[in-house]
Amino acid sequence: MWITPLLWPVWCRAGPGSFSRTTTRVPGPARHQTGHNSGVIHSGVYYRPGSLKARYAVGGSAELVAFCERHAIAHQVTGKLIVATRRDELPRLHALVQRGRENGIPVRELGPAQIMEYEPQVRGLAAIQVGTTGVCDFAAVAERLAGSAREAGASVRYGARVTAVDRRPWGVAVRTAAGEIVRARALVNCAGLQSDRVARLAGDDPGARIVPFRGEYYELARPELVRGLVYPVPDPAFPFLGVHLTRSVDGTVHVGPNAVPALAREGYSWSVVRPAELAATLSWPGTWHTAREHWRYGAGELRRSLSKRAFAAAVRRLLPAVTDADLRPAAAGVRAQAVLRDGTLADDFVIRRAPRTVHVLNAPSPAATASLPIGRAVARRALAALAEG
Template identity: 60%
Template sequence: MVTHAAYDCDVLVVGGGIVGLSSAYALTRTAPGTRVTVLEKEPGPAARTGPGGGVVHTGIQHAPGSLQARWTVRGAAELAGFCAEHGIAHRVTGKLIVATAGGELPRLHGLVQRGRAHGLPVRELGPAQIAEYEPGVRGLAAIRVGTGGVCDFASVTARLTAEVTAAGGRVRYGAEVVAVDRRPWGIAVRTSDGRVVRARTLVNCAGPSSDRIARLTGDTPGVRTVLLREASYELAAPDPVRALVHQVPDPAWRHPGARLTRGLDGTVRVGPATVPARADTGYARPAARLREPASVLGGPGSWRTALRHRRHDADEAHGSLSRRAVARAVARLLPGVSEDDLRPAPSGVRTQALLRDGTPVDDFLLRDAPHAVHVLHAPPTAATASLPLGREVARRALLRAHATGWKPPAVESGHCV
């Protein structure tokens, strides 16, 4: 029988992004004294957002009752409180969703009904009322959601790290997981530097590597994770946009239409357009290690998905490379915008989980296994939803730790190794 002292920690979190750190933070607050270690393969914190910050999503476009809807709506409110408590830059600006063509009006009305079902503050606007919020924007109709905004998510992640370490946890960088051994008593993980960490429970928040970690653990993830590149532009003159302005999304496409985001630093970001990436890295170094295109969209399901959505994928790929195409899309919201008004912005990356038949996973996907909890898909709203998501992951992890006979101490000192 393995004694408590033989474990290096109680819960081992793989992945030091905002989801992994939110889970570790929730563990230390839900069960004080829980020994937590976070392993991150990158050499340092991965800055997912630049100085302009990232979007705080509203959740309005997600199906009522879905995890994404519940956690995004709840997470946006909790995030505002967390930022206020810790002095992190955060601004609630509201979000304008604009219909520029008659065919978009029924979808706009559907969003009104969905937003009200979520309990969101939604106001319907005509052309003159649009100008009250965004003088430079033109449209047939719009809705304003009062909960959208921008946040310095890099500082949120840094604060979560500080909270975890202050509670006795440890975050190790440059620690890529290369082997996982599941035993009756728990999990043993070997990292790229040859060190072994023994834990009662493993929490897999590895993002692009989440399916690989699940397979190393001996579980069948049922999904394949692909890496996508998010290409963006910035408006050279940001004055025409005050806050967040989005075109009405088309549910037949996998990504929303034109999006304009005024950041914390005053810059206005256009996009992003999402296309398959050629980098197999974490989030910090999107061009460090190249992979063949076939490894990005190599599975049969991936190709079926690409064919099914070829019109939109072609538009997205063309838009990410063509300044003229981006300018045309933006001009539907901001008349008069030309190619000369756009300048390239740093690219980002995100992940997408695909089912075996190639269907994209739209909601959060969590799977439980003996001594393990896997977060197999975290949509783009994950940063906004990170606090309630982290609590759910922590709840599941603690249940699995309890199954080994462990009880969280009321007071525990010391760090995981």
């Protein structure tokens, strides 16, 4: 029996998580999003109780920490602050307290003086401290998972572009651009930015279109200003967490991301434009529904994209000591956001089964945190697809 995660290395330019932050195309695991995200092990505090994101994040975060300990992978359980800087954010902050407790997550409420005990340079009206949030080296996690797969007899291939998927009575045949035919009894499509296209190649309707959003980051020139992880109170209407500060296991502090429409599925800068991909995005009805409903929010994101001063002003809401000169440009990334026909931004994992095929059509943050439970869930669906065949 060969259940192949073929489409992960073949099509996935951005692995699990929020934004990928590299465009390097070299063979190997974690060369895109998985190895170049903020490295945060999410606790699950944001997610609706009972949702896949909540279940996978809460269980997956503890499991990932244990995995890192077992394999001597760099990690820290630092906790994080979610800080309200305006009065209109206080009800949303209190809602997060309730949501965290419903998900079984330890949450502590803080006042202004207590905020400064955790983060002396951070200012806010109120905050919550989430003790189970951490950071790790996701590239090392991916390397270890790939090694485990090979040890179990799997073949891992990189850099092969899929051009055709053909279901047969015995399984699935996949053709690559190099003319190679790969055969398997079942296919798992975890193709990130290309997941909807791979689903259509297999003859399945994904029911959504991947609309790429670029996340633009800066690195803090004075990392000593931040001890750990500091987040604003997110807007629940969007699957983005706002501009935040994250200290990585190597001690660097990244600031961001904002979220702007990318002009290509791998549009890591404004200069990367692929007309056919852009046309496909613009022809999707959901794109226009989203634009009409959220144009004000989008205008603010665009302004921060085009103006470092505006970006720094957003950071100063949390960290008043930051100056424009403290922000050094860092690599951007692209989020594979599934958008439904009616403009709804898919906010949970979307995993669909078809004959001999499993499609992972939306794997938003906290997918990297939840990689182990997600892998088991996908494997169960693949086994069920095999049983049906």
